[in-house]
Amino acid sequence: MSPPHIAIVGGGIAGLSAAWYVQQRGLSYTLLEQSDRWGGKLLTEWIDGFVVEGGPDSFITQKPWGVQLARELGLGERLLGTNDAARKVYVLHKGRPTPLPDGVLLIVPTKFKPFVLSSLISPLGKLRMGLDLIIPARRDGQDETLADFVTRRLGREALDKIAEPLLSGIYNAEADKQSLLATFPRFRQLEQEHGSLTRGILASRRSRQAAPQPSANGKAPSMFVSFTGGVEELVQALCAQLTGNLRLHCPVAALRRLDQRGFALDLADGSTLQADAVILATPAFVAADLLAEQAPEAAAGLAGIRYVGTGTISLAFRRADLPAQLPGFGVVIPASERRPINAITVSSVKFDGRAPEGTVLLRAFFGGSRSPQSMALDDEALLRTVRGELRSLLDIDAQPLLHRIYRWPRSNPQYDVGHLERVAAIEAALPAGLWVTGSPYRGVGIPDCVKQAQDTAAAVSDYLS
Numbered sequence: 001m002s003p004p005h006i007a008i009v010g011g012g013i014a015g016l017s018a019a020w021y022v023q024q025r026g027l028s029y030t031l032l033e034q035s036d037r038w039g040g041k042l043l044t045e046w047i048d049g050f051v052v053e054g055g056p057d058s059f060i061t062q063k064p065w066g067v068q069l070a071r072e073l074g075l076g077e078r079l080l081g082t083n084d085a086a087r088k089v090y091v092l093h094k095g096r097p098t099p100l101p102d103g104v105l106l107i108v109p110t111k112f113k114p115f116v117l118s119s120l121i122s123p124l125g126k127l128r129m130g131l132d133l134i135i136p137a138r139r140d141g142q143d144e145t146l147a148d149f150v151t152r153r154l155g156r157e158a159l160d161k162i163a164e165p166l167l168s169g170i171y172n173a174e175a176d177k178q179s180l181l182a183t184f185p186r187f188r189q190l191e192q193e194h195g196s197l198t199r200g201i202l203a204s205r206r207s208r209q210a211a212p213q214p215s216a217n218g219k220a221p222s223m224f225v226s227f228t229g230g231v232e233e234l235v236q237a238l239c240a241q242l243t244g245n246l247r248l249h250c251p252v253a254a255l256r257r258l259d260q261r262g263f264a265l266d267l268a269d270g271s272t273l274q275a276d277a278v279i280l281a282t283p284a285f286v287a288a289d290l291l292a293e294q295a296p297e298a299a300a301g302l303a304g305i306r307y308v309g310t311g312t313i314s315l316a317f318r319r320a321d322l323p324a325q326l327p328g329f330g331v332v333i334p335a336s337e338r339r340p341i342n343a344i345t346v347s348s349v350k351f352d353g354r355a356p357e358g359t360v361l362l363r364a365f366f367g368g369s370r371s372p373q374s375m376a377l378d379d380e381a382l383l384r385t386v387r388g389e390l391r392s393l394l395d396i397d398a399q400p401l402l403h404r405i406y407r408w409p410r411s412n413p414q415y416d417v418g419h420l421e422r423v424a425a426i427e428a429a430l431p432a433g434l435w436v437t438g439s440p441y442r443g444v445g446i447p448d449c450v451k452q453a454q455d456t457a458a459a460v461s462d463y464l465s
């Protein structure tokens with residue numbers, strides 16, 4: 001009897017990691033990717049000494065699975081923390097970048113003086129944030145929107161000026177639809193344990209300070225890391241060390257269950273691949289199409305996961321052509337400011353080595369629910385719009401040395417209220433021997449995708465044995 005074989009569909013970070021963890025368990029697999037490159041949304045270009053990121057530029061270290069994978073692949077020495085000496089984040093407030101007060105942790109102030117002196121939140125808004133210390137905790141365990149949670153605990157201004165641009169921004173989500181339990185479950189946990197979010201965040205900071213986790217080089221770990229050559233290094237290392245059957249230009253067009261056990265996958269070149277187990281690491285709407293006939297209930301749940309499209313534009317400048325003051329790591333833009341972009345990152349300040357000496361690399365984000373109109377602009381109009389924003393918000397009038405636009409239509413799954421229940425229902429309705437994994441389900445970040453791939457590989461291995 002031949003050993004069991006696994007088909008993994010989708011060669012983004014979720015599919016590549018699933019292949020890696022299946023391989024670690026000694027199982028045989030084929031990884032199928034429709035496009036001409038591996039990595040999905042992980043895309044780095046190296047242009048004239050600039051390291052230009054098209055999708056993610058880093059990943060969080062508090063969720064350890066991304067860093068663990070990097071170390072397993074021998075990339076430990078290539079990990080690159082953010083340039084924390086220059087860490088400062090600005091929030092656009094009445095059209096001007098205004099510093100986020102020193103000491104704001106996630107959404108709560110942890111230092112009294114900078115918070116009181118900050119012009120970002122009005123005096124009444126600050127008092128309202130203080131009420132978090134006395135408002136009773138919600139204890140019914142039900143999901144709610146991030147907007148409801150933050151407004152309930154800290155007030156409307158904290159939502160508008162801090163939580164919406166920073167926390168919904170990460171998910172490209174709308175705060176008044178975004179599920180608290182699927183995106184920031186820790187907030188609810190802290191509220192329940194400490195009766196107040198502020199007290200909870202302060203307590204977890206104290207316990208972290210009491211037991212610091214040193215990184216491999218003995219220094220305090222950075223909250224976000226990338227690699228010396230950009231995030232795509234992770235993809236390159238995976239591809240170099242995956243020994244299974246890896247196939248690009250290979251869209252899976254249909255999927256059938258076989259009578260005995262296993263599945264047949266119809267590939268776009270007319271051939272068929274048989275597999276004992278299948279991992280779908282594609283966007284949810286692709287999984288929905290593939291499962292429409294075989295598992296209609298799961299397919300309906302998958303089709304119900306909403307997506308928005310986003311994009312990034314990187315622009316390089318001569319340092320001498322820019323104003324002396326640049327806004328630290330960058331500026332986040334609240335939806336209420338109604339701008340055609342959502343945020344600006346100063347990439348070459350955030351990470352060392354992103355731009356040659358004497359130059360600066362900036363990146364603007366557009367699309368999603370905040371600026372959907374910008375997704376519809378052609379390249380020329382988009383460049384004009386973004387340069388107009390740089391002029392108006394940062395006084396940057398110079399001609400860029402180069403620019404690159406990356407569009408990601410239908411790229412960001414939306415974790416609306418009830419998302420975790422939806423995912424549980426999808427999983428329960430999947431046929432035996434088939435799994436879905438990746439960003440549409442239990443976390444969108446790179447470490448979340450790696451963790452889901454790890455868990456899926458373990459489940460597949462159990463099933464096959």
Ligand SMILES: Cc1cc2nc3c(=O)[nH]c(=O)nc-3n(C[C@H](O)[C@H](O)[C@H](O)COP(=O)(O)OP(=O)(O)OC[C@H]3O[C@@H](n4cnc5c(N)ncnc54)[C@H](O)[C@@H]3O)c2cc1C
Nearest residue numbers: 010012013014034040041055056057251252438439445446
């Ligand atoms: C602009 C942007 C910035 C981001 N920034 C960050 C960040 O800084 N940090 C962070 O942690 N995360 C970030 N994210 C989120 C993160 O990049 C994604 O959630 C993650 O990369 C998704 O990985 P995935 O493998 O689930 O999906 P994908 O990368 O979408 O991979 C799915 C793959 O499936 C393939 N596929 C689709 N249909 C088929 C088919 N029929 N047959 C075969 N293959 C198919 C696709 O071609 C694709 O390669 C960002 C996302 C975007 C868009």
